[in-house]
Amino acid sequence: MENEIVDVLIIGAGPSGAVAAGYLQQHGVNIKVVEKQKFPRVVVGESLIPRVMDHFEEAGLLEALNSYGFEKKPGARFIRGEEHCVFDFSDKFGEGWDWTWQIPRADFDKAMTDELQRKGVDIAFETEVLDVSFDGTDSLTTVRDKAGKLSTISAKFVIDCSGYGRVLPRLLKLEMPSKLDYHSAIFTHIDDVRRPDGVEGTQISFDIIETEVWLWVIPFSNGKTSVGIVAPTEYINKLSASMDNHEAIQEAIKLSDYYVARFSGLPYEFDPIRLTNYSVAVSQFHGAGYALTGNSTEFLDPVFSSGVCFATESGILAAKLAKRQLEGEVIDWDQEYSAYMKFGIDVFTTYVKEWYTGNLQELFYHRPENPDVKQKICAVLAGYVWNKENPFVAKHRNIVKNMAYLIKQ
Ligand SMILES: Cc1cc2nc3c(=O)[nH]c(=O)nc-3n(C[C@H](O)[C@H](O)[C@H](O)COP(=O)(O)OP(=O)(O)OC[C@H]3O[C@@H](n4cnc5c(N)ncnc54)[C@H](O)[C@@H]3O)c2cc1C
Structure with missing residues (x-):
């Protein structure tokens, strides 16, 4: 079997993998990214928060992303009946970015990987990691490409950015139940032909139907708008009992007095996707020769759009620490990585x-x-x-x- 040798292997080319790869490539580390799917691919996680801009900048991706004209997100609105609460990121405590983007992830992730490839990052698409074994910090990873051919990759460090693929948590038995209650979601992209002009048309909003039930509305610059319902799993099951996901989204839209006229009956871009009991956790964030990042560690809940931010925060931090370790430094992964990430996750x-x-x-x-x-x-x-x-x-x-x-x- 063919064997390739690299310093750092990155599993997955979503946001965590992309920023880790961008950072390491810029610093001259010999890396390889292995991605199971062909891009563009649909994935949830379309409302970003400003902190991610720091990560895209450090990973050298910001300028390229800026050229795509993705919809700018200056804040977010939470609707509860007649009451509206609007947060403006330019009016916040402390330093930090005042805006970010709301994006169809298929296009956004493709934009990131295109830029990485343009810079010379080796990304093997449609190649799945099947197994990883460790000998101290050295690892041997078995992958299968789209033709079914098996090969191996030797790496001094593995950054697991596989999201819900959860490659290392599964292989190393690190999966844990989440501390959060079971929630589920159904979403799709709607052809937003009745979009009003001005701010209202592009305003990202969360419409609270009940305390634990809400609808997301995320307008994109391509004229489509992502609409999704989030609720306790039992509620979603009841809402969608005896109907398919198409009808369930229509039922969800009917629950929103604010959006029912705008979205009822419009065509979808793809069959609505249902995500059940999506919160996940792990028993540890790192081990000898590897770090877990993004959804491969913990995923909480979509309500504050923190998922991609944790993915990029952990992706870039893991990359920085791995680089220092490769340079011979002894890294206190417990403190510098796990404790740091856990603090933010706890908040x-x-x-x-x-x-x-x-x-x-x-x-x-x-x-x-x-x-x-x-x-x-x-x-x-x-x-x-x-x-x-x-x-x-x-x-x-x-x-x-x-x-x-x-x-x-
Ligand atoms: C209902 C819902 C709504 C959400 N909404 C938001 C939101 O509005 N904003 C937000 O920030 N976050 C949101 N999220 C969270 C967001 O989707 C994730 O946190 C984010 O995509 C994680 O990024 P990642 O890089 O860790 O993983 P991903 O983006 O999932 O990327 C992982 C990649 O790894 C690849 N992979 C998997 N297995 C393998 C394998 N064996 N070999 C090779 N490659 C593999 C996959 O193909 C994939 O491309 C939401 C989540 C849910 C469930």
């Missing part, structure tokens, strides 16, 4: 949980608005969840709960 977990308890919604819709509180929550929603100067980061465990309690009093 977002609190916000997700407090969203579904209703406490955070209490803060969003309390009037008059408190601009100081809003700016600090806005910084969290923008992905700046490592800035401990923000009390809504540093004291995340209690601050939302306590403020909601005071408001209710």
Whole structure:
């Protein structure tokens, strides 16, 4: 069997794999990316948050991505009946990007891999990782290409960016149940022919149907809009009992007083996709010779669009640490990688949980608005969840709960 030798093998070419590859390529590390699918491929995760821009910039991808005219996302709106709460990323606590994009991921991920290939990154598409074995930190990975041919890759370090493929968690038995309740989603892209002009037409919105049930509306610059419903799995099962996913989306749209007239009855770009019990976790984020990133580690919930941000934050950090390790430095992966990532994940977990308890919604819709509180929550929603100067980061465990309690009093 043929064997290829590289320094770092990256499994998966989604956002975490792309930024890891971009960073390592720029720093002259000998890498290879292996991707199971052919791009473009449909994948969920279309509303970004500003922190990702830091990662695209560091990975050398920002300029290329900027040239595609993806829809700019300056903030987000949360609708609850007649009440609207709009976050503007330019009005947030602390430093950081004021905008990001809302994107059809098929095109966006293809744009990233095209740019990587243009820069000379070796990406083997339609090639699946079947097995990885470790001897200390050295690894031997078995892959199968689209013709069915098996080969191996020897690498000094493996970055697992395989998303829900969860290659190393499965092979090394690291999978754990999520601490979050079971939620599911159904989504598609709709031909948005009744899109209003101006901000309303491009405004990314989350329409709260019930405390735990919401509809996402993510307009793209290509005239399509992603519409999806998120709810406890039981709710989704009931909503869609005795109907297919096509009808289920129509039922979901009917639940939204705000959007029913805009989206009812319009054609879909592809058969709606159902994602069931999507929250996942792992027992460890790294081991000798490997690091897990993105959805290969934990995925929380789509409500604050944190998924891609965690994917790129972990992808680029794993790449930086792997590079330093290859240069002979001893890396404290527990502290520099796992503890760091877990801190950010913990902050977002609190916000997700407090969203579904209703406490955070209490803060969003309390009037008059408190601009100081809003700016600090806005910084969290923008992905700046490592800035401990923000009390809504540093004291995340209690601050939302306590403020909601005071408001209710
Ligand atoms: C309902 C729902 C809505 C969401 N909405 C948002 C949102 O609005 N915003 C947001 O930021 N996030 C959102 N997310 C999360 C987002 O989808 C993920 O967090 C993000 O795509 C993770 O990126 P990744 O690079 O880790 O994995 P992926 O983007 O999934 O990429 C992994 C790649 O690895 C490849 N792969 C898998 N197995 C193998 C293998 N054996 N060999 C080789 N390659 C392999 C796959 O083909 C894939 O291309 C949502 C998630 C869900 C479930």
